Amino acid sequence: MKDNIKKTLKEISDKFGGKVEFEYQLSRCNTMKTGGSVFAVYMPQNFEEMIEAKRFLDSAGMKTGVIGRGSNVLMPDGYLDKVIFILNRGDFREIAFDGTKVFAGGGVWLEELIARSSKQGLSGLEGLVGIPATVGGAVITNAGYKDIISGNLIKINVIDEFYKKVEIDKKDIIFGYHCSSLGKDRIIISAEFQLTRCNEIDAKKKIETCFSEKIKKQPLNEKTLGCIFKNPEAHKFSAGELIELAGMKNKKCGDAIISNKHANFIVNAGSARSSDIVSLIEDVKGRVKKEFAVELEPEIEIW
Ligand SMILES: Cc1cc2nc3c(=O)[nH]c(=O)nc-3n(C[C@H](O)[C@H](O)[C@H](O)COP(=O)(O)OP(=O)(O)OC[C@H]3O[C@@H](n4cnc5c(N)ncnc54)[C@H](O)[C@@H]3O)c2cc1C
Numbered sequence: 001m002k003d004n005i006k007k008t009l010k011e012i013s014d015k016f017g018g019k020v021e022f023e024y025q026l027s028r029c030n031t032m033k034t035g036g037s038v039f040a041v042y043m044p045q046n047f048e049e050m051i052e053a054k055r056f057l058d059s060a061g062m063k064t065g066v067i068g069r070g071s072n073v074l075m076p077d078g079y080l081d082k083v084i085f086i087l088n089r090g091d092f093r094e095i096a097f098d099g100t101k102v103f104a105g106g107g108v109w110l111e112e113l114i115a116r117s118s119k120q121g122l123s124g125l126e127g128l129v130g131i132p133a134t135v136g137g138a139v140i141t142n143a144g145y146k147d148i149i150s151g152n153l154i155k156i157n158v159i160d161e162f163y164k165k166v167e168i169d170k171k172d173i174i175f176g177y178h179c180s181s182l183g184k185d186r187i188i189i190s191a192e193f194q195l196t197r198c199n200e201i202d203a204k205k206k207i208e209t210c211f212s213e214k215i216k217k218q219p220l221n222e223k224t225l226g227c228i229f230k231n232p233e234a235h236k237f238s239a240g241e242l243i244e245l246a247g248m249k250n251k252k253c254g255d256a257i258i259s260n261k262h263a264n265f266i267v268n269a270g271s272a273r274s275s276d277i278v279s280l281i282e283d284v285k286g287r288v289k290k291e292f293a294v295e296l297e298p299e300i301e302i303w
Pocket residue numbers: 031065066067068069070071072073087106107130131132133134135136137138139140141142143144145178186187188189219220224225226227301
């Protein structure tokens with residue numbers, strides 16, 4: 001059964017020019033650099049290939065998922081019996097400009113989109129600098145720092161649950177704090193943004209200011225998943241402040257450590273396991289609940 005799945009995936013990838021790798025180390029596809037292995041990762045070249053591979057896997061009863069850069073997903077330590085799609089090739093990495101509009105494939109890295117847009121003298125995305133995301137992952141999670149990805153969004157193209165390429169207008173998506181109504185059944189293959197004309201030098205300055213502010217506060221050069229918890233609603237303290245006030249900074253479990261720079265970040269300081277990170281998360285939740293009667297909610301996804 002598994003050999004047949006491997007054979008057919010190989011045939012589909014050969015036909016379209018995509019790539020498939022079996023028994024793949026999960027630490028290679030997430031920014032925390034933890035996790036065991038997965039049955040396969042599939043890197044399609046275009047949406048026709050994505051549809052053919054997805055349709056086949058669904059009919060074979062094989063579970064599938066999609067990730068961008070894995071900067072918001074904690075992978076399991078064991079074996080994941082799944083095929084993960086990673087949109088890091090071909091059409092999914094395309095960027096195209098039309099006046100003040102920019103079109104980006106779902107697998108485009110935000111830093112590339114921001115740099116290319118500013119070079120064109122287009123502003124609107126600079127405040128997302130320092131977020132190690134793809135366009136697809138950023139839209140699904142409504143990523144934001146000084147700017148928010150949904151702010152300049154016009155529309156997206158997805159592959160829906162019926163294997164059709166469908167356009168979804170921004171007005172038909174509900175965006176909230178680190179979430180959207182897009183759900184798990186649709187794969188974002190591209191997005192279009194409305195930017196505004198600006199001076200290239202001003203855009204570059206905004207990028208630099210925003211990045212230097214972010215790097216002063218956050219451990220951007222470490223292995224992390226960004227903020228672990230959402231900020232509690234209507235509370236005078238952020239999640240990071242509550243964790244720090246609870247005396248949890250530098251707390252360790254194995255090689256996982258609560259960042260000294262920003263208490264809402266857990267750093268993999270060596271060869272941490274995902275289970276070490278989960279233990280720290282539980283520890284933090286317990287302590288913050290005991291000290292402040294606040295129930296912290298994870299911002300990250302645990303697979
Ligand atoms: C150092 C650091 C700093 C960060 N700073 C910020 C910040 O300032 N603001 C912020 O909001 N976040 C921040 N994050 C968190 C993270 O980068 C964001 O949540 C980001 O949007 C995740 O993007 P990704 O492409 O890596 O998605 P992933 O983590 O790979 O996936 C996230 C979710 O999106 C789904 N997904 C991914 N791609 C697609 C697609 N094409 N179609 C459908 N579903 C898809 C996945 O299945 C998963 O459910 C930070 C993370 C790190 C490591």
